[in-house]
Amino acid sequence: MDYAEALAYLDAHANLEAQPAVAAGRVDDLTLEPMRRLLSVLGDPHRGYPAVHVTGTNGKGSVTRMVAELLRASGLVTGRYTSPHLQRVNERLWWSGDPFVRLDKDGEERATDGGLPASIIPDEALALVLTDIATVEPLSGVTPSWFELLTTAAFSWFAELPVDAAVVEVGLLGRFDATNVIDGSVAVVTTIGGDHTDFSEGWRAKVAEEKAGIIKPGSFLVLGETDLELRPIFAEAAGDRLWVREEDFDVVANEVALGGRLIDVRTPGGAYDQLFVPAHGAHQADNAALAIAAVEAFFARPLDEAVVVEAFERVRLPGRFEVVGRNPLVVIDGAHNVEAAGTVADTLDDDFAVDGRRILVVGMLAGRDPAGFLEAVGVGRADVVIVCAPDAHRALPAVELGRTAERLGATVEVVPRVGDALARARHHADPEDVILVTGSFYVAGEARDALGLAPL
Numbered sequence: 001m002d003y004a005e006a007l008a009y010l011d012a013h014a015n016l017e018a019q020p021a022v023a024a025g026r027v028d029d030l031t032l033e034p035m036r037r038l039l040s041v042l043g044d045p046h047r048g049y050p051a052v053h054v055t056g057t058n059g060k061g062s063v064t065r066m067v068a069e070l071l072r073a074s075g076l077v078t079g080r081y082t083s084p085h086l087q088r089v090n091e092r093l094w095w096s097g098d099p100f101v102r103l104d105k106d107g108e109e110r111a112t113d114g115g116l117p118a119s120i121i122p123d124e125a126l127a128l129v130l131t132d133i134a135t136v137e138p139l140s141g142v143t144p145s146w147f148e149l150l151t152t153a154a155f156s157w158f159a160e161l162p163v164d165a166a167v168v169e170v171g172l173l174g175r176f177d178a179t180n181v182i183d184g185s186v187a188v189v190t191t192i193g194g195d196h197t198d199f200s201e202g203w204r205a206k207v208a209e210e211k212a213g214i215i216k217p218g219s220f221l222v223l224g225e226t227d228l229e230l231r232p233i234f235a236e237a238a239g240d241r242l243w244v245r246e247e248d249f250d251v252v253a254n255e256v257a258l259g260g261r262l263i264d265v266r267t268p269g270g271a272y273d274q275l276f277v278p279a280h281g282a283h284q285a286d287n288a289a290l291a292i293a294a295v296e297a298f299f300a301r302p303l304d305e306a307v308v309v310e311a312f313e314r315v316r317l318p319g320r321f322e323v324v325g326r327n328p329l330v331v332i333d334g335a336h337n338v339e340a341a342g343t344v345a346d347t348l349d350d351d352f353a354v355d356g357r358r359i360l361v362v363g364m365l366a367g368r369d370p371a372g373f374l375e376a377v378g379v380g381r382a383d384v385v386i387v388c389a390p391d392a393h394r395a396l397p398a399v400e401l402g403r404t405a406e407r408l409g410a411t412v413e414v415v416p417r418v419g420d421a422l423a424r425a426r427h428h429a430d431p432e433d434v435i436l437v438t439g440s441f442y443v444a445g446e447a448r449d450a451l452g453l454a455p456l
């Protein structure tokens with residue numbers, strides 16, 4: 001198959017991301033058996049390297065990228081698997097490159113000081129690995145989902161490269177996520193919040209139980225969630241192989257800096273002072289501390305401070321309070337739940353002085369809490385809210401989102417397409433204004449496309 005045919009093969013399988021019916025406490029019909037059988041006929045490629053497995057309601061994508069850069073700076077050839085993608089499916093599969101190998105003009109490997117650069121998976125490589133999977137799929141006796149196929153492709157590609165370690169982000173909850181066939185030597189749980197839940201009584205504990213499902217015998221847990229009521233759930237799974245934020249590791253200084261944050265972190269291994277994190281928001285300091293602690297746990301030793309500095313210099317977080325324009329300030333953030341929306345609002349207040357108007361460009365998926373999201377992101381302080389809808393199966397109609405914003409007292413414009421909504425905001429904005437594009441990773445991706453930004 002060529003690249004287009006490989007994508008068509010993927011799309012011929014059920015995409016549960018586009019139509020999720022999973023909520024914590026309602027997972028009785030889920031199983032990892034299709035993943036196990038598909039990987040078995042491929043020779044279990046996911047057993048060929050150690051892994052750091054990352055879950056959580058918010059922050060898991062940022063932590064995954066930070067951990068991957070820390071492993072890369074430590075000298076390991078590293079694979080990274082994330083979801084969702086913003087612009088191209090290839091973004092989900094990334095490797096750190098090989099510092100000692102480069103291809104010559106005939107495609108043969110040869111030693112060099114330059115090495116192969118880090119990159120998302122090339123079109124040709126993704127097509128090849130999906131072709132291999134398509135060939136053996138009938139032998140597995142199962143019909144995998146879209147996400148199961150792509151997860152299998154990631155594990156296979158990492159084995160073929162090969163990588164020294166993989167950092168794998170959970171797609172949905174944890175226990176029955178397709179990624180949970182791996183036995184992560186380190187498990188990371190960032191936060192527990194209101195995503196993939198029906199908010200029935202005890203929902204936080206139900207979400208925590210599903211996320212604790214990635215903790216395997218022998219895993220070391222690095223826990224970012226500090227709610228003491230949830231602690232027994234994680235302690236039961238991890239035993240004494242557990243570090244908890246604010247107890248075993250923490251951020252002890254966190255200041256706004258030009259282009260990010262300047263932080264001090266304390267971990268079981270030592271101290272990292274005046275560390276620059278090129279990401280906006282006080283919460284990114286907590287993510288950085290989680291990542292450092294996770295890699296300390298992975299190596300069972302402290303990290304060299306120069307390694308940490310080098311790693312964070314390379315961190316890029318597309319769609320996570322990403323500044324993509326100045327005068328006016330244009331920010332893209334894929335926040336899609338109430339907790340994340342509140343974090344976006346706090347980051348804008350803490351990290352930037354907004355002298356002009358606040359213009360929100362918001363699009364969401366159905367099944368979310370639009371009123372709660374809009375209130376948390378600061379709709380009451382916005383001068384205008386331009387509502388849109390991403391090009392996604394579950395998109396909430398822009399008109400419906402607009403009605404919700406109007407009920408909350410906002411001045412609303414309805415511009416259905418994300419790119420057109422962003423263009424309208426930029427046309428009417430003055431240099432001192434701020435444009436915040438948010439509500440979904442689908443919206444973030446379409447906004448990046450509209451601005452001509454390359455996938456990362």
